[in-house]
Amino acid sequence: MSTPTSKASEPLIFELGQEGRANRYVEEGKPLKAFLPESVLRDDLPLPDNSELDVVRHYTRLSQRTFGIDLGFYPLGSCTMKYNPRVNDAIASRPEFAHLHPYTPDELAQGALQVMYELERSLSSLFGMAAFSLNPSAGAHAELGALLIAKKYFKERGETQRDKVIVPDTAHGTNPASAAMCGFKVISLPSNERGRVGVEEIRAILGPDTAVCMMTNPNTLGLFEDEIARIAAAVHEAGGLMYYDGANANAIMGYTRPGDMGFDLMHLNTHKTFTIPHGGGGAGHGPLGVAAHLVEYLPTPVVTASPQLTFALDFDRPKSIGPMRSFWSNFAHAVRALAYLYANGAEGLKRVSQLAVLNANYLRVNIAEFLDTPYAEVCRHEFVASAQALKRDHGVRALDLAKALLDYGYMAPTIYFPLIVPECLMIEPTETESKETLDGFIAALGEIVEQAKNNPQALFDAPVTTVVGRVDETRAARQPDLRWRPGRTTGSFSEKDD
Amino acid sequence: MLGAIGIGTLDDLLRVPDDVALKAKLEVVPALPEYQIQRRFDYFAEKNPGVEYRSFLGAGSYRHYAPPAIAALAMRGEFLTAYTPYQAEVSQGYLQAIYEWQTYICLLTGMDIANASVYDGATALAEAAIMALGTTGRHKILASRAIHPNYRGVLRTYCDGLDVSVDEIPFDENGTTDLAALAGAVERNEYAAVALQSPNFFGNADTLTQTALEAVKRSGTIPIAVVAEALSLSAFAPPSSWGAQIVAGEAQSFGVAQAYGGPYAGFIASTQEHLRRIPGRLAGKTLDNAGRTAYVLTLQAREQHIRRERATSNICTNQAHCALIATIYLALMGKTGLRDAAALNLARSRELASAVANVDGVKVKYAAPFFNEFVVDVGAPAGGVLSSLQGLGILGGVDLGRWYPELQSCILMTATELTTSGDIAALAAALDGAINVHAHI
Numbered sequence: 012m013s014t015p016t017s018k019a020s021e022p023l024i025f026e027l028g029q030e031g032r033a034n035r036y037v038e039e040g041k042p043l044k045a046f047l048p049e050s051v052l053r054d055d056l057p058l059p060d061n062s063e064l065d066v067v068r069h070y071t072r073l074s075q076r077t078f079g080i081d082l083g084f085y086p087l088g089s090c091t092m093k094y095n096p097r098v099n100d101a102i103a104s105r106p107e108f109a110h111l112h113p114y115t116p117d118e119l120a121q122g123a124l125q126v127m128y129e130l131e132r133s134l135s136s137l138f139g140m141a142a143f144s145l146n147p148s149a150g151a152h153a154e155l156g157a158l159l160i161a162k163k164y165f166k167e168r169g170e171t172q173r174d175k176v177i178v179p180d181t182a183h184g185t186n187p188a189s190a191a192m193c194g195f196k197v198i199s200l201p202s203n204e205r206g207r208v209g210v211e212e213i214r215a216i217l218g219p220d221t222a223v224c225m226m227t228n229p230n231t232l233g234l235f236e237d238e239i240a241r242i243a244a245a246v247h248e249a250g251g252l253m254y255y256d257g258a259n260a261n262a263i264m265g266y267t268r269p270g271d272m273g274f275d276l277m278h279l280n281t282h283k284t285f286t287i288p289h290g291g292g293g294a295g296h297g298p299l300g301v302a303a304h305l306v307e308y309l310p311t312p313v314v315t316a317s318p319q320l321t322f323a324l325d326f327d328r329p330k331s332i333g334p335m336r337s338f339w340s341n342f343a344h345a346v347r348a349l350a351y352l353y354a355n356g357a358e359g360l361k362r363v364s365q366l367a368v369l370n371a372n373y374l375r376v377n378i379a380e381f382l383d384t385p386y387a388e389v390c391r392h393e394f395v396a397s398a399q400a401l402k403r404d405h406g407v408r409a410l411d412l413a414k415a416l417l418d419y420g421y422m423a424p425t426i427y428f429p430l431i432v433p434e435c436l437m438i439e440p441t442e443t444e445s446k447e448t449l450d451g452f453i454a455a456l457g458e459i460v461e462q463a464k465n466n467p468q469a470l471f472d473a474p475v476t477t478v479v480g481r482v483d484e485t486r487a488a489r490q491p492d493l494r495w496r497p498g499r500t501t502g503s504f505s506e507k508d509d
Numbered sequence: 510m511l512g513a514i515g516i517g518t519l520d521d522l523l524r525v526p527d528d529v530a531l532k533a534k535l536e537v538v539p540a541l542p543e544y545q546i547q548r549r550f551d552y553f554a555e556k557n558p559g560v561e562y563r564s565f566l567g568a569g570s571y572r573h574y575a576p577p578a579i580a581a582l583a584m585r586g587e588f589l590t591a592y593t594p595y596q597a598e599v600s601q602g603y604l605q606a607i608y609e610w611q612t613y614i615c616l617l618t619g620m621d622i623a624n625a626s627v628y629d630g631a632t633a634l635a636e637a638a639i640m641a642l643g644t645t646g647r648h649k650i651l652a653s654r655a656i657h658p659n660y661r662g663v664l665r666t667y668c669d670g671l672d673v674s675v676d677e678i679p680f681d682e683n684g685t686t687d688l689a690a691l692a693g694a695v696e697r698n699e700y701a702a703v704a705l706q707s708p709n710f711f712g713n714a715d716t717l718t719q720t721a722l723e724a725v726k727r728s729g730t731i732p733i734a735v736v737a738e739a740l741s742l743s744a745f746a747p748p749s750s751w752g753a754q755i756v757a758g759e760a761q762s763f764g765v766a767q768a769y770g771g772p773y774a775g776f777i778a779s780t781q782e783h784l785r786r787i788p789g790r791l792a793g794k795t796l797d798n799a800g801r802t803a804y805v806l807t808l809q810a811r812e813q814h815i816r817r818e819r820a821t822s823n824i825c826t827n828q829a830h831c832a833l834i835a836t837i838y839l840a841l842m843g844k845t846g847l848r849d850a851a852a853l854n855l856a857r858s859r860e861l862a863s864a865v866a867n868v869d870g871v872k873v874k875y876a877a878p879f880f881n882e883f884v885v886d887v888g889a890p891a892g893g894v895l896s897s898l899q900g901l902g903i904l905g906g907v908d909l910g911r912w913y914p915e916l917q918s919c920i921l922m923t924a925t926e927l928t929t930s931g932d933i934a935a936l937a938a939a940l941d942g943a944i945n946v947h948a949h950i
Binding site: 056139185187240359483 | 510511513514515516519522523524525526528529530531532533535536537538539540541543546547549550552553554555556557558559560562564566568569570572574576578580581582583584585586587588589590591592593594596597598599600601602603605606608609611612613615616617621622623625626628629630631632639657659660662663665666667669670671672714742743744745746747759766767768769770771772773774775784790791792793794795796797798799801802803804805807808809810812813814815816817818819820822823824825826827828829830831833836837839840841842843844845846847848849850851852853855856859878899904907926
């Protein structure tokens with residue numbers, strides 16, 4: 012048995028359990044053969060029975076072997092790991108929301124529909140779009156939706172030759188992957204020496220085959236694309252559409268909007284900017300915004316409001332790309348996002364962006380004292396540093412710095428992204444961190460860089476305080492072990508059904 | 510802090526070029542103190558009276574018992590506020606939970622491997638189809654018309670993007686896929702995959718027979734099983750038993766809130782041969798530098814952040830937290846609890862079927878074995894009958910005429926372990942009255 016700090020491994024749930032330890036959540040049922048013919052029936056259900064206490068201890072221990080924002084600073088670039096207010100979860104868990112069936116008739120679900128409507132209207136104003144769909148389940152899902160819209164839009168205009176999507180080399184990996192899922196060919200556009208997309212460079216590749224230009228602004232270097240208006244004009248002049256990857260929207264609220272910059276399509280990650288907990292990798296929520304000429308193409312259904320504010324789900328949208336998910340939205344997340352909007356209002360969101368950018372720049376100038384920051388200018392919500400010199404002089408890589416930070420109780424920054432910066436560390440503090448926290452992080456990273464010069468071996472050995480040391484990823488990939496199998500270990504539950 | 514940065518004001522720090530600077534007045538909801546936010550949502554909550562009705566709705570979203578221990582564990586901040594476990598050394602707990610989820614899905618479906626989750630059941634089907642397109646190099650998908658209409662809709666949306674066509678197989682008088690039509694269609698050797706849902710949208714067991722499976726195999730078509738009601742896996746023979754190579758499913762039934770449609774937890778499981786094409790995250794077991802058991806995200810060379818435009822799926826964020834909820838549900842329920850819950854779903858739905866069949870003019874439409882939902886023909890326009898029931902505080906089921914013109918008088922009704930005999934009696938009584946009204950219009 013392990014204590015919170017123990018390095019003894021926690022057994023798998025399948026290695027626990029015994030006959031007779033079932034919990035009585037529902038009454039005993041009749042044998043299944045009373046209801047189903049033999050041909051349909053399952054004869055074997057090889058799962059363990061565990062007492063509730065054992066299950067509670069097991070997953071409590073697993074939680075103690077997991078690092079979240081609630082435990083410490085989480086400066087993961089482009090992920091916007093800000094504090095997740097608990098009131099949002101409390102509201103989303105209310106039975107009137109949590110137990111509502113998606114096929115509840117509209118007239119009995121007006122509250123849910125109004126939540127979606129208020130969120131949609133607020134996002135549209137905040138980001139300068141004509142309308143949003145709350146359908147997509149995450150940012151990448153919304154990118155896919157946006158490119159499906161672009162594809163359909165060009166098809167209806169008889170411009171099927173538009174098969175190229177321009178993606179800067181600083182873009183998130185989902186951008187090119189989403190484009191490929193719509194049959195588009197991806198043209199990667201190198202950034203200029205200022206870490207930005209240049210108007211002339213983009214003009215050179217625009218043409219009658221241009222479909223969409225996908226950009227993030229500020230980009231993943233944390234720099235504002237200051238030529239964005241001219242870039243958008245050039246893309247529009249060539250007949251293409253502009254797509255805004257909203258992963259970095261935390262930097263711009265109250266100062267500019269994708270709509271003001273000339274974007275026709277965008278997504279927002281409400282699990283970043285709007286404090287929805289990331290939950291260890293989802294569920295996310297990726298509202299998809301469009302300019303007026305693309306509203307008809309939004310995925311179904313769309314929430315509509317009558318002049319008397321009676322709300323409805325509209326499925327009858329002849330030009331729509333169709334549905335993108337089983338049901339209407341990750342609704343519980345729409346509740347959380349709207350609650351966060353109510354906590355801030357327009358002025359509060361502007362303050363969010365101000366403090367996010369302030370914190371990032373404070374970190375940047377202090378970290379620049381001991382680590383290279385390749386683009387030495389005011390950044391937005393995040394910035395990049397490089398361990399290239401440390402690697403050259405001492406063999407210490409970005410990965411080693413990241414692992415060492417874990418021993419100091421910090422989550423590591425995003426590393427090796429964006430791809431154009433060698434030995435990259437991409438750091439995003441968010442607005443919810445105090446100056447004391449930032450100072451602590453700066454001091455820790457400073458000590459680690461000193462150690463890199465004096466005792467690099469210590470960094471190669473890091474982390475040492477965690478429940479396991481560096482994990483053998485090569486072995487994991489070469490000998491994939493992706494599941495437990497009955498009979499392979501000491502698992503003691505019966506594999507035969509009674 | 511501004512001094513340290515060397516900038517005078519916050520506005521200077523965040524300044525953008527004039528040609529893109531915000532000029533409009535933002536119209537977002539007003540800022541409120543926290544207690545008033547709660548009041549605002551009291552107002553929204555009161556306007557969802559549907560949650561109080563006696564409900565027989567299912568059709569891809571199911572009301573099942575979820576022990577409170579699930580929320581107590583899953584809502585722990587360490588789980589809730591973690592990002593995707595890129596830094597394995599400080600994410601061992603979550604990675605192990607994902608490994609356990611993958612194992613549970615394999616054991617339930619009879620498959621060799623399972624991924625860390627996808628958005629939901631419908632996108633699981635679409636991603637499964639893309640796996641088959643890549644494996645076979647073909648450009649057409651075959652899908653049963655008895656698959657959930659929303660799932661088919663999403664499949665079409667995704668396939669439109671890839672210029673892939675989706676053909677549909679009709680269902681027969683038993684409310685199951687017409688296997689003769691299926692065998693005839695696959696003979697053309699042009700389909701990458703054929704998808705069946707079991708229990709299907711009508712609630713019926715719907716699988717390939719040995720003869721049909723042989724036709725499918727001969728044609729090089731990959732059989733995909735769709736599971737929208739995952740609890741059925743504890744009673745029905747697993748998809749592996751009838752030849753499925755890929756299983757695309759929805760795990761909402763395992764303790765995940767219905768929440769007006771999401772978030773839920775989709776899953777994809779498959780036979781070993783599809784390992785390199787399965788989308789999304791995979792957690793693997795390995796060793797650390799001291800030889801201790803350790804877990805890590807693995808085979809990432811398949812994924813978008815490595816392959817970019819050469820990736821076969823763009824999925825990044827998935828449904829980790831919903832999958833965690835489902836994992837804890839499965840651990841708490843265990844084999845015994847799942848078997849008992851399945852037996853109660855079977856019993857209550859049969860009790861419901863008998864009660865409604867006793868109403869004059871009402872019959873259960875199909876004779877096929879079903880899990881917890883089934884089709885009822887009320888002999889009158891279903892929409893009108895459901896409206897009458899609604900007036901009596903009952904959500905009687907889903908109007909199938911919405912998707913199937915030939916089923917205008919049919920309702921899909923669901924009963925789970927939480928449906929009471931009182932609910933069933935109330936529905937039967939109300940149905941009697943409702944049909945008398947509508948049959949004479």
